[in-house]
Structure formats: C-alpha cells, structure tokens
Amino acid sequence: MPYAHNGDVSLYYEEYGPSDGPTLLMIEGYTAQLVGWEMGFVRKLNEQGIRTILMDNRDVGLSSQLGAPEQTGKCYSLADMAADVAAVASDAGAEQFHVMGESMGGMITQQVITDYADRVKSAIIMFTVPEYAAQWMASPESAESGSSEGLDYAETRDEAIDMFVSRERACHVGSAYVFNEDWARELGGITYDRCYRPDGWRRQNAAIADFRIDQDKLAAFDKPTAVIHGRKDPFFSPKAGEYIADLLGGELHLYSGMAHEVPEPLWDEFAGIIARTVAAGEDRD
Structure with a gap:
C-alpha cells in the first residue's frame, strides 16, 4: 500500500490509469x-489517458489521524492539507501535476495552486467556495461543515451507515438526478470498515472554519482551469463558482439541476471538461 509522508503525517493513496499519462x-x-470517487467515473478519466491519483486526506480513511478522540479543535489548516497533496504528488513521482477537488477538496485545490503554482499544470475546481463565509452559502443555515447532522458517534455499524446515508442524501437535496441510495449504503459500509473516526471529521471542520484563499495569488495563477458547480447546490451558492472562475479567468460550467454531487449522467x-483542461495544461510545456 503506497504512503506518502508530510513530516509526521502519513498519507495513503491509490493510482489508476496509464503510468505514462499526465498525473x-x-x-x-x-x-x-x-473511495468516495466512484470507480466508473475514475475509469472514464483513465480512458482519456489520464493517470489518476486518489488520496485519503488526513484524518480520514487510511491516512494519519491527527488527534485523540477528545481532540476536535483546530490542529492544522487547509494549507497543511495542500502540503499533503504536494507530498503525495512527489511520492508518486510527479514533480509537475494537475489537481482536481470537490467541496473541501476544492478549497484545498485553490490552496495548492496558490502555494505550489510552479508545480501545477492545470486545475479543476468543483462546487466549493473561495472563503468559508456566509456570503458564499446557499442560505444562512446551509454551511456544509457547520452542520452536525449525522456526525455524532454511532453505537453500531448499521447506525453509522444510516447516518452516512442521511448525510449523502442532504448533499442531493434539490437535485434533478436520482439519489442512488443503494450505492450510498454500500459506500457507508466501505468507509466504516476502512476507518470510523468522527473526531477526525471535527478536526477537518475546524480547519475549514477559517479558510480564506489569497485572492491575489489565485488570480495570478495563469494555467488552464475549469470550475464546475450546481445551481441547486444546497450548501454553496453558484455565485461562489462564478467568482472563482472569474478570478482564474478559466472555464465556468454551471448545471441547472445539479446539487452537491457528481451525478452519473454527467460523468x-x-x-471531457477535465481531459480538455489537462490537455491544455500539458500543451503549455
């Protein structure tokens, strides 16, 4: 099992697709x-000749847990998590790489392209915000990481899976696409069996709480970019996607029926958007 290291933090990752493709x-x-990235979607990227690296962020999955169960306050920042991404890329032999993130991963992606601009060839940013602030939320009460719904400790595996499904369902509120409860339930079991540490989620939450990207540095990033956002996102307003795309001068793709999700009908x-963005980044060499 491949692990990268950022100081004392161990980061588990998996590689799919052609080894000689752009990373x-x-x-x-x-x-x-x-495992939240559905393999059917990942394979579509691999079929485009892209080498994909999937990683567990710190405090989830098989990567390091950064505290004891009672330690749920802030102990790292999204800049630290961006450094984790750079460490994984280095361990995978990719001095230059492309990066894509969704939701909190989109925040981390913005941090990566501001902190490691010389290493990033292109970026795809999905349904996220440039700052964790009320102005970018779909509604005052919709802050994704601010909600504790379904994040309490479960007494049993079945209860944990039920909570997982409820959180996934919340991401699909308002969507025009069918919520696949069977897959959500299966995924809930997989994630529970890999690592069940809700205290780690709270530490991630604390890292998100004061996120604010350096907008001048973001605007200075001059590589190919694409922003994908749903108009029905129940957490983050599409205004956030519009704003990020405007700062970057990149492509903007807004989907009228899409919530906080990567729906299969749009794979x-x-x-195609991702492959085009990656190819444009490769052409810059």
Missing part, C-alpha cells in the same frame, strides 16, 4: 475517503 491528483471533500461531460 491528476483527485482531492475528496469534507469527511470523505478516497461523460465532466470527463
């Missing part, structure tokens, strides 16, 4: 493990 780091969102279109 794309795929960064998951708040509380999510790398082909997303794969």
Whole structure:
C-alpha cells in the first residue's frame, strides 16, 4: 500500500490509469475517503489517458489521524492539507501535476495552486467556495461543515451507515438526478470498515472554519482551469463558482439541476471538461 509522508503525517493513496499519462491528483471533500470517487467515473478519466491519483486526506480513511478522540479543535489548516497533496504528488513521482477537488477538496485545490503554482499544470475546481463565509452559502443555515447532522458517534455499524446515508442524501437535496441510495449504503459500509473516526471529521471542520484563499495569488495563477458547480447546490451558492472562475479567468460550467454531487449522467461531460483542461495544461510545456 503506497504512503506518502508530510513530516509526521502519513498519507495513503491509490493510482489508476496509464503510468505514462499526465498525473491528476483527485482531492475528496469534507469527511470523505478516497473511495468516495466512484470507480466508473475514475475509469472514464483513465480512458482519456489520464493517470489518476486518489488520496485519503488526513484524518480520514487510511491516512494519519491527527488527534485523540477528545481532540476536535483546530490542529492544522487547509494549507497543511495542500502540503499533503504536494507530498503525495512527489511520492508518486510527479514533480509537475494537475489537481482536481470537490467541496473541501476544492478549497484545498485553490490552496495548492496558490502555494505550489510552479508545480501545477492545470486545475479543476468543483462546487466549493473561495472563503468559508456566509456570503458564499446557499442560505444562512446551509454551511456544509457547520452542520452536525449525522456526525455524532454511532453505537453500531448499521447506525453509522444510516447516518452516512442521511448525510449523502442532504448533499442531493434539490437535485434533478436520482439519489442512488443503494450505492450510498454500500459506500457507508466501505468507509466504516476502512476507518470510523468522527473526531477526525471535527478536526477537518475546524480547519475549514477559517479558510480564506489569497485572492491575489489565485488570480495570478495563469494555467488552464475549469470550475464546475450546481445551481441547486444546497450548501454553496453558484455565485461562489462564478467568482472563482472569474478570478482564474478559466472555464465556468454551471448545471441547472445539479446539487452537491457528481451525478452519473454527467460523468461523460465532466470527463471531457477535465481531459480538455489537462490537455491544455500539458500543451503549455
């Protein structure tokens, strides 16, 4: 099992696709493990010739837990998590790489391209915000990481899976796409069996709480970019996606029926956007 190291933090990752293809780091969102990327979607990227690297962020999955169960306050920042991404890329032999993240992973992606601009060839940023602040939320009460729904400790595996499904369902509120409860329930079991540490989620939450990207540095990033956001996102307003795309001068893709999700009917279109962005980054060499 491959592990990268950022100081004392161990970071588990998996590689898929052609070993000689351009390397794309795929960064998951708040509380999510790398298994949250559906393999059908990952394979579509691999079929485009892209080498994909999926990683467990710190405090989830098989990567390091950064505290004891009672330690749920802030003990690291999203800049530290961006350094984790750079460490994984280095361990995978990619001095230059492309990066894509969703939700919290989109925040981390912004941090990566401001802190490691010389290493990043292109970026794809999915349903996220440039700052964790009320102005970018879909509604005052919609802050994703601010909600404790379904994040309490479960007494049993079945209870934990039920809570996982409820959190996934919340991401799909308002969506025009069918919520796949069977897959959500299966994924809940997989994530529980890999690592069940809700205290780690709280530490991620504390890292998100004061996130604010350096907008001048973000605007200075001059590589190919694409921003994907749903108009029905129940957490983050599409205004946030518009604002990030405007700062970057990149492509903006807004989907009228999409919530906080990567719906299967859009996989082909997303794969095309990502492959085009990656290819443009490769052409810059």
